[in-house]
Amino acid sequence: MDTQRREGGLWQMIWAFDLITLIFLVITAIISLQTKDLLSAAMIFGVYSFLMCLLWAGMAAVDVAFTESAVGAGVSAVFLIATVLRTTRRSSD
Amino acid sequence: MELLEALSAKFNYWIYVIIMMIGLYAMISKNNLVKKLIGMSIFQTAIILFYVSIGVKEGDTIPILYHDQVHPSHGDSHHGADTGHGEDHHPSHEEIVANLHIEPDDFANPLPHVLMLTAIVVGVATLGVGLALTQKIYRDFGSIEENEILESIKSAK
Numbered sequence: 001m002d003t004q005r006r007e008g009g010l011w012q013m014i015w016a017f018d019l020i021t022l023i024f025l026v027i028t029a030i031i032s033l034q035t036k037d038l039l040s041a042a043m044i045f046g047v048y049s050f051l052m053c054l055l056w057a058g059m060a061a062v063d064v065a066f067t068e069s070a071v072g073a074g075v076s077a078v079f080l081i082a083t084v085l086r087t088t089r090r091s092s093d
Numbered sequence: 094m095e096l097l098e099a100l101s102a103k104f105n106y107w108i109y110v111i112i113m114m115i116g117l118y119a120m121i122s123k124n125n126l127v128k129k130l131i132g133m134s135i136f137q138t139a140i141i142l143f144y145v146s147i148g149v150k151e152g153d154t155i156p157i158l159y160h161d162q163v164h165p166s167h168g169d170s171h172h173g174a175d176t177g178h179g180e181d182h183h184p185s186h187e188e189i190v191a192n193l194h195i196e197p198d199d200f201a202n203p204l205p206h207v208l209m210l211t212a213i214v215v216g217v218a219t220l221g222v223g224l225a226l227t228q229k230i231y232r233d234f235g236s237i238e239e240n241e242i243l244e245s246i247k248s249a250k
Contacts, residue, residue, distance in 0.1 A: 022108040029112055029135050033119045038127050045131050052138055060155045060201035061145045067210055068138075071217050076134065079217075083127060083224040087231040091125040092238050 014058050021058070025051050038091050042080035049073035105146060113139035126230065126237045130223045137216040141209045148202030156203040162195060 028051060032044035049072035056065040100107060116139060119132025184192070227237055234242045 018105060022105060026108060026111055026115070029115045032131060033115065033123070033128060033135075038125070041128065041131060045134070048135070049138070052142065055142065056145055059145055059149050060153055061148070061206045061209075062155050064141075064145055064206050064209055064213070067213050071213055072134075072138070076217050076220050079221050079224050080127065080131070083227055086228050087127075087237050091128060093124050093128065 017058055018055065021051055021055050025055070036091050036093075038084045038089050039081065041091070042077055042084060045080060046073050046077035049076070106143070109139050109143045109146070112142070124239045126227045126239065127224070129239075130220055130227070133223070134216060134220055137212070137219075141212050141216075144205045144209050144212075148205040150198055150201060152199075153201045154199060156200040156206070158195070163189060163193065 025048060028044055028048040032041045032048060035041050035044065049068060053065045053069040053073065056062075056068060113136055116132045116134075116136030120129050120136065123129050123132060230242065231237050234245050236242055236245070
């Protein structure tokens with residue numbers, strides 16, 4: 001059973017992977033909230049959801065990861081784009 | 094030095110708090126309704142991320158049993174003996190349970206995963222309702238900026 005545990009080196013790699021993904025997560029969150037174009041805000045929010053999905057796959061929560069990739073990056077991005085197309089694309093802030 | 098250690102040892106929790114505060118800031122201070130809803134989604138995913146990260150253990154793997162954990166291998170002459178006397182080598186359910194050797198520390202805790210799976214779906218439903226309300230507001234007021242909507246409500250009175 002010990003062979004199925006993650007080895008020490010791999011665990012260190014996942015630690016570094018988590019840190020890099022979290023930094024990109026903060027960057028995408030800030031960009032998606034600061035951009036004035038709502039369509040690009042929706043697309044960058046999709047990138048944010050995808051990064052979140054990667055993070056959950058690294059945390060051994062595979063079920064949460066593919067639910068997020070289907071529902072978060074897929075459906076909610078579609079909802080946001082549909083709203084942007086039916087209303088207006090510009091945002092004041 | 095102690096402060097630096099406290100910051101670096103739990104760096105992921107600090108980043109979750111930062112993401113959560115970004116979402117809260119957007120919900121409070123943004124004027125655009127779509128931006129407010131994006132902020133709400135970011136807030137929700139930060140909380141879900143915190144809960145999922147509670148279930149992680151050092152050196153764990155995904156919470157799924159492997160085949161040889163449930164059916165431990167008996168030896169090389171397994172198949173030859175099987176064809177000899179057929180019904181002998183069908184272990185009952187109780188035998189399988191008695192032979193299980195599962196170390197819970199090897200697996201991530203699946204309980205927060207299941208709870209947060211529900212929270213993700215509820216979050217998308219909330220976002221959908223909010224965006225539907227935004228479309229309705231745009232049809233009635235011609236704007237999705239909060240200050241302009243408040244202006245037109247005041248001037249209509």
